[in-house]
Amino acid sequence: DIQLTQSPSFLSASVGDRVTITCRASQDISTYLAWYQQKAGKAPKLLIFAASTLQSGVPSRFSGSGSGTEFTLTISSLQPEDFATYYCQQLNSYPPTFGPGTKVDIK
Amino acid sequence: QVQLQESGPGLVKPSETLSLTCTVSGGSISTYYWNWIRQPPGKGLEWIGYIYYGGSTNYNPSLKSRVTISVDTSKNQFSLKLSSVTAADTAVYYCARSIYYYYGLDVWGQGTTVTVSS
Secondary structure (H helix, E strand, O other): OOOEEEEOOEEEEOOOOOEEEEEEEOOOOOOOEEEEEEOOOOOOEEEEEOOOEEOOOOOOOEEEEEEOOEEEEEEOOOOHHHOOEEEEEEOOOOOOEEOOOEEEEEO | OOEEEEEOOOEEOOOOOEEEEEEEEOOOOOOOEEEEEEEOOOOOOEEEEEEEOOOOEEEOOOOOOOEEEEEEOOOOEEEEEEOOOOHHHOEEEEEEEEOOHHHOOOEEOOOEEEEEOO
């Protein structure tokens, strides 16, 4: 299986901050990467697919980049509703695997 | 818009079979990929498998010997069966849709908690 790591595991930030989360794959996954946001007690929500394509309805403050083995999710100006856990998922090889998550908390 | 809703027993005994159903509303199940994902308490996400509308399936090798996913197009539902469960199978189980496999899981059910305990 392809392993994904995320950094940091936890970050504390303030409203208005620019936040960047990194996802690294154990092998080349081209751009077959998705990002999800999960709030406590809720199902994950798709934010970005194909590494950089914004899912319909997702605010433009979210953006994704990268290819190969290193990817980033950026929130340009953190809003109160963005405090959540973020997961990356690779879809290059079966089985599709998820990263361990990055929890974004309020400073 | 398409909505998904999981249903099934919240408590399953060890060694028995976990059975869940996902009902699709607001759209037809006769297209796209229909997935099951689970999340143990306080942990990350694990993809279990999918069924494609044509009936073909793909399972996580770590669970393949115990998993069956099937579809009932007449009821607009798809189902998960996981046999020989243990406490390690205790999790929130989600159903989710992929329009195109490589584009991720764009619609999710709210999830249902399944506890394995005697």
